[in-house]
Amino acid sequence: xxxxxxxxxxxxxxxxxxxxxxxxxxTYVILxxxxxxxxxxxxxxxxxxLPSYFSEKGKYRAMKEDIKEITETVKNVEGxxxxxxxxxxxxxxxxxxxxxxxxxxxxxxxxxLTVENLQGYGDFITANKISIQRIYAAKYEYxxxxxxxxxxxxDEEFYECRRALSVKTLESLHDFEKAASELAKLFYGKTGxxxxxxxxxxxxxxxxxxxxxxxxxIFIERRKLLKLLSRYIKELME
Numbered sequence: 116x117x118x119x120x121x122x123x124x125x126x127x128x129x130x131x132x133x134x135x136x137x138x139x140x141x142t143y144v145i146l147x148x149x150x151x152x153x154x155x156x157x158x159x160x161x162x163x164x165l166p167s168y169f170s171e172k173g174k175y176r177a178m179k180e181d182i183k184e185i186t187e188t189v190k191n192v193e194g195x196x197x198x199x200x201x202x203x204x205x206x207x208x209x210x211x212x213x214x215x216x217x218x219x220x221x222x223x224x225x226x227x228l229t230v231e232n233l234q235g236y237g238d239f240i241t242a243n244k245i246s247i248q249r250i251y252a253a254k255y256e257y258x259x260x261x262x263x264x265x266x267x268x269x270d271e272e273f274y275e276c277r278r279a280l281s282v283k284t285l286e287s288l289h290d291f292e293k294a295a296s297e298l299a300k301l302f303y304g305k306t307g308x309x310x311x312x313x314x315x316x317x318x319x320x321x322x323x324x325x326x327x328x329x330x331x332x333i334f335i336e337r338r339k340l341l342k343l344l345s346r347y348i349k350e351l352m353e
Contacts, residue, residue, distance in 0.1 A: 209267075211352075213263055213264055213266075214264065214344050216263075220259070224254050225337070227250050228291065231250055233246070233319060233322050234246075235318065235319045236315070240302060247292060268347065273340075276336065277340060279336045279339070280336040280337055283332050290322060290325050291326075
């Protein structure tokens, strides 16, 4: 009886041991397979995701570098455009100012010629010399501006208008000098000249008539030049 019980217990113990071994073996197989699955999954991740990650990261870095380069290029272009624009603006402003200064210089020459009245009485010889000196001083300033304006205007129409106006103004200056010279001759030869006073009066009257005629002609040419210069300035402002 006792032997049968012992055999049964032994059989049960053996079955349990066998089952435990089978469970351990199955667990080992499962763990090995799980480890293999993890390795495969890791390999796939490393193969597919990481290259993509580093590729995208490289693209992002390259894009940042491209943006930086493009930004620097744009800034350089903007700088050059600003320099060019400022240069154009400076040239336009300079040209406009030279046109204004040129006409102001001519206007001063003409006005000086008009204001300096020819005299024939008192100490008129000295007075007329001083007037001529003032007129030539104004003419000299005009000639300087005349040379400067040539740097900015090459229009043949301008040169024609300027020439016509300058010729008329010079003719008026010549008439002033001629009359002043005739008055001086009369003064130095007045001794024994009973008609001295009438002669002086005639010279002055003749000069004034000629002066008025000169001013009319000057006014016509002056208006032509003024309209032309005004057109140049308007074109610069457009």
